[in-house]
Amino acid sequence: MERTTLDLWVGVFVVAGIAALVVLALKVGNLSTYNVSESYQLQAHFTNVGGLKPTASVRSAGVLVGRVVSIVLDTSNYDAKVTMSIDKRYQFPKDTFANILTSGLLGEQYIGLIPGGDDKMLQNGEEFKKTQSAVVLEDLIGKFLYNSSDAKK
Amino acid sequence: MNIVGGLKGIGRRVVNAVWRTGYGARFFLMTLLYSGMSFRRFRLTMREIFFSGVMSLIIILVAGMFVGMVLGLQGYETLKRYGSESALGSLVALSLVRELGPVLAALLFASRAGSAMTAEIGLMKATEQIDAMELMAVNPIARVVAPRFWAGVISMPLLAALFSAMGVFGGYVVGVVNIGVDEGSFWSQMQASVDFQHDILNGVIKSLVFGLAVTAIALFEGYDAPPTAEGVSGATTRTVVESSLAILMLDFILTAFMFQGA
Numbered sequence: 001m002e003r004t005t006l007d008l009w010v011g012v013f014v015v016a017g018i019a020a021l022v023v024l025a026l027k028v029g030n031l032s033t034y035n036v037s038e039s040y041q042l043q044a045h046f047t048n049v050g051g052l053k054p055t056a057s058v059r060s061a062g063v064l065v066g067r068v069v070s071i072v073l074d075t076s077n078y079d080a081k082v083t084m085s086i087d088k089r090y091q092f093p094k095d096t097f098a099n100i101l102t103s104g105l106l107g108e109q110y111i112g113l114i115p116g117g118d119d120k121m122l123q124n125g126e127e128f129k130k131t132q133s134a135v136v137l138e139d140l141i142g143k144f145l146y147n148s149s150d151a152k153k
Numbered sequence: 154m155n156i157v158g159g160l161k162g163i164g165r166r167v168v169n170a171v172w173r174t175g176y177g178a179r180f181f182l183m184t185l186l187y188s189g190m191s192f193r194r195f196r197l198t199m200r201e202i203f204f205s206g207v208m209s210l211i212i213i214l215v216a217g218m219f220v221g222m223v224l225g226l227q228g229y230e231t232l233k234r235y236g237s238e239s240a241l242g243s244l245v246a247l248s249l250v251r252e253l254g255p256v257l258a259a260l261l262f263a264s265r266a267g268s269a270m271t272a273e274i275g276l277m278k279a280t281e282q283i284d285a286m287e288l289m290a291v292n293p294i295a296r297v298v299a300p301r302f303w304a305g306v307i308s309m310p311l312l313a314a315l316f317s318a319m320g321v322f323g324g325y326v327v328g329v330v331n332i333g334v335d336e337g338s339f340w341s342q343m344q345a346s347v348d349f350q351h352d353i354l355n356g357v358i359k360s361l362v363f364g365l366a367v368t369a370i371a372l373f374e375g376y377d378a379p380p381t382a383e384g385v386s387g388a389t390t391r392t393v394v395e396s397s398l399a400i401l402m403l404d405f406i407l408t409a410f411m412f413q414g415a
Contacts, residue, residue, distance in 0.1 A: 024321075
């Protein structure tokens with residue numbers, strides 16, 4: 001079996017196709033930001049998660065430290081239980097604040113972690129005690145209207 | 154009398170359609186069953202990848218480039234109204250990777266390669282090459298049909314990926330180079346919104362399914378074509394019409410499964 005130009009062209013085609021897939025995965029997609037390192041799971045309860053979705057990012061000081069794994073309704077006190085997996089390299093104090101924030105005015109929602117000063121660190125399966133829910137635009141407008149009508153009196 | 158004749162006509166058409174469906178299903182199964190040879194003698198499949206995949210490269214690349222450029226222009230015009238031009242990258246990439254890449258590449262593939270397959274096999278049948286193979290105890294499905302089938306299934310995801318990558322590049326050229334959208338936010342918003350598994354892998358699965366459908370339809374139409382000049386031309390037309398419809402319908406079904414509520 002000798003090599004032919006046909007083989008060359010098929011080779012070029014296959015290599016180009018696979019290269020396109022790799023470009024899509026790394027340059028267009030978020031595969032490069034997935035960390036393959038080990039992770040541990042933490043939980044947080046929020047009274048309202050707003051538009052937070054599974055796979056949303058968890059950031060601390062703007063740095064990606066993990067992702068939201070699941071969001072379920074906890075029927076013991078009817079709030080949202082958010083499970084997130086955090087990169088093992090990052091440890092957080094027990095009194096860390098977990099806030100649901102929005103990137104930009106219309107951007108997607110993510111969880112921002114603001115570390116406290118506790119010496120003890122959160123272990124796998126433990127929970128953020130201090131949380132702040134998502135800002136719901138309707139509530140904000142409601143508050144604003146209420147305040148402005150007060151001010152007129 | 155006329156009514157009875159009309160009813161008979163309808164009945165004949167329905168029976169004929171069911172008959173053809175059954176024959177098509179058996180043909181598809183036979184293709185899968187006899188596809189051993191297309192991998193043992195991979196050269197046969199290579200030759201078909203050359204004719205259906207490599208020869209479609211130019212049209213796929215040029216079309217992808219222009220689709221991306223149009224997306225860049227139109228997306229910018231729309232996003233500008235909401236002051237969120239920086240989301241142009243994610244708009245271009247998501248619409249290409251999820252929908253336009255697989256679907257348009259498959260439509261082009263159907264008209265560029267699918268029609269050629271039908272015409273080739275139809276003419277092989279019309280010139281009695283298929284019968285000659287059977288007389289020589291060569292299974293025409295294993296020798297002619299299966300390599301083309303697998304070549305189509307292999308080529309389609311690669312073509313769709315090339316289409317999407319080219320489209321993203323086209324969107325980049327128009328959006329960032331021409332219009333002047335910020336380059337950093339173009340790429341970072343894109344990377345923040347395109348998920349590898351949810352978007353890119355689902356796009357690859359879509360294009361695999363489309364490739365399967367297009368080649369199966371094209372090969373069946375060619376194999377089933379009446380061995381006349383008229384029959385072959387009719388079969389070629391039917392291939393393009395049926396596979397385009399199949400692509401769009403399958404796309405709806407796949408999208409409904411893949412992107413429901415997430």
